[in-house]
Amino acid sequence: MKLEKRWISAFVIITVVAILGLFWPHQNSGAEFLTTKNINFADVAWLLTASCLVLLMTPGLSFFYGGMVGKKNVISTMLKSFICLGVVSLLWVTIGFSLSFGAPIGFTIDHVYYGVIGNPFDFTFFDQVEVMPNKNLAPTIPFILFALFQMKFAVITPAIITGALAERIRFISFLLFICLFTLIIYAPLCHMIWHPHGLLGGYFGVKDFAGGTVVHMSAGFAALAGVLVLGKRKKSEHIPTNIPFVLLGTGLLWFGWFGFNAGSALAANATAAMAFATTTIASAAAMMTWVFLDRLNGRKVSALGACIGAVVGLVVITPAAGYISIPQSIFFGFIGAIVSNFMVNWKKLKQIDDTLDVFACHGIGGIMGMILTAIFAEGENASLLHGGIAVFRHHMLALLLVSVFTFGGAYLLFKVTNFMIPLRVTEESEEIGLDQSQHGEKF
Template identity: 80%
Template sequence: MEKSVEKRWIAAFIITAAIAITGLFWEHAHIFDRSNEFNSTDTIIPADVAWLLTASCLVLLMTPGLSFFYGGMVGKKNVISTMLKSFICLGVISLLWVTVGFSLSFGDSVGLTINGVKYGLVGNPADFAFFDYVDEHPHSKMASTIPFILFALFQMKFAVITPAIITGALAERIRFISFLLFICLFSIFIYAPLCHMVWHPNGLLGAYFGVKDFAGGTVVHMSAGFAAIAGVLCLGKRKNLEYIPTNIPFVLLGTGMLWFGWFGFNAGSALAANHTAAMAFATTTIASASAMLTWVFFDRLNGRKVSALGACIGAVVGLVAITPAAGFVSIPKSMFFGFIAAIVSNAMLNWKSLKKIDDTLDVFACHGVGGIMGMILTAIFAEVEGGSLLHGGWNIFAHHMMALVLVAAFSFFGAMLLYKVTNLIIPLRVSEEAEKMGLDLSQHNEMLG
């Protein structure tokens, strides 16, 4: 057993080394001539650059924030392993994004040709491999007022946090190296196609069907939520379902970091220092405030104590729900988003049938359901070109509902397949003895003092 484990880690090291070395030879490869797609640096607006640099830092902060948020909720024997699984995404997904992830997400569309126009399912993996052509020049169609490298790095932070969200559902029983393999597969085969279809100028869902997702309700939260529930079904329940959250102050700290970082997540998605960013900033905090209060009051109405844990979960649900509509709705509507999403997510979190499958930290009830509610409410209330349900956009509403089903099915069944593939290569679940010992010691030989 030890020899087989050793071989896996040798393989992981060799892959990392190969990526690092290949990058040296790939630099300025310019396989395709793309020079006509870029503007002169004269078109750069310094205020936009300053804001996107700041927003990128804020979004990066969300991943360590998520690690504290999750780490405080698990049992004492699994705090470090849970936090590391979120934190390690900063390394794994960043390298994957530079190598091929950005190309798959924002390269030239590969997909369907409709009425003479190509609408993408995924990007060409060779277009921006190793960040070829990704430099200080702005792209003419994607963020034309900031350097393309800044756009790529801002988007990278979204790619990093998406698989990190999944970790909460699988906590306390998934093998670390199996998790690393799965998040690579997830990022390539689920996240990147969804990112392309929704956010690329020629993406099938965004450009052809008119699906609106301002900052990631479908691309990030729905994909992570449905991948989480698929993982729970593949892994099975923990042996010990009863546990006491180790450190509630960690959860409070993590929530604060997430809330703070979410301003970059949502307001940064305007890709400029403008009025849309200001409105997204405002709707983000108001929706979260509304959801936090709704959650604790709804708990009390149902005979449960007002808890710090509940307040934190409520705040995050509000942030999730407003994400797809942050730049498309008014302040009063954002209050309603937080209110409705908190009630629905709270009801799902306490639904006995969902609890039976052992989603450790209720990722699906918070992120999956929050993303679903955000997408539905966006289709009803968004003030966008083409309209929403309340603004005469019946077709747009129908397309959103169709996309909701497609994204849910693609994320769930796609992730299910990837878990099974991962399990064939490296068993997903730790041994019963390792689980009993706790993953901090059994996987990392570390423990909370």
């Protein structure tokens, strides 16, 4: 009966949101808009395409994760990623976009105002998010297109977390957690790094081209926190159910990642082309490094290893995709694969039962990507190799702050979620498998 009341409450919330949007009053956010004459149609065409590519990554992630879990939990694992398309999209429209890109709310440093989070009332229910370009955020494309492109990043971030919690987390608890995570962890981090007046991007000079900190570090550390709160599965060992699913998922992720990284140039230009190239080369380098490293350590060359290596390469290159050269991208993939491979096989990390090694791949991959970006990146706010010692120092401090904020914040949110709705399924449900016990379906 308690479970039924929770679902009724969730439905009531959706109903209220659906009706409230019809009557939400128009707000004057003070945002500066240009006219439609400033729209570049090549940029619009590319960002529409890139948005579709990034959306495809979430179903791709579903296949990637679904193929790696036990047969009794394939559907439940895939659904937890896929459902983010619904949950986070609605959150983004109602308030998430405002919290991420609304007018800064923060404090003044050295006579400059920096934001920690956006004004939640600026773009509520996408108010003012229309066809006019925003002067400060994306001056050559309609503001609605910028908002939708960013929405796809918000969608896939909590979806990444699901791999660590697979085979033992209650579905409705997961829904509550991703709502809290999106609003309390993702949105402030997105604002601090990607808003022109955000604290980390503006004051610290953090260079995160497409989401090394915003997406991968936040998801990786949240996954680690979730594993510690949830505890181990009753039977930690399992055989991947469907390796072809993993191969398919990897292909979809790799394909979609071109929109993820190259689309982050927000224009059809040379930076997008370079990001496109560095993305695929880094992934190729990481995949081959992973395969050879497995063999050198006495493990067989496996399709699963090749896929994990490719995804790690994509993670590592993400923060630097538009800032580095092709030879440097090879080095990114090489180093990232070595470090993540070590972490995946590290016995102490295995003891906590991160089901699909989310922290070792996304968390560590994001950290390595950001460190290497601080060393090699070119352009404004020079990196370490280009004389930017102060920027490198700020980068490392920002990484520490992000790690503490995302891990500590997520740990607290998991505790709050567990207090409201128990996170773990019962032992009986875990034994039966979540496909059957949670969803009444069978793979």
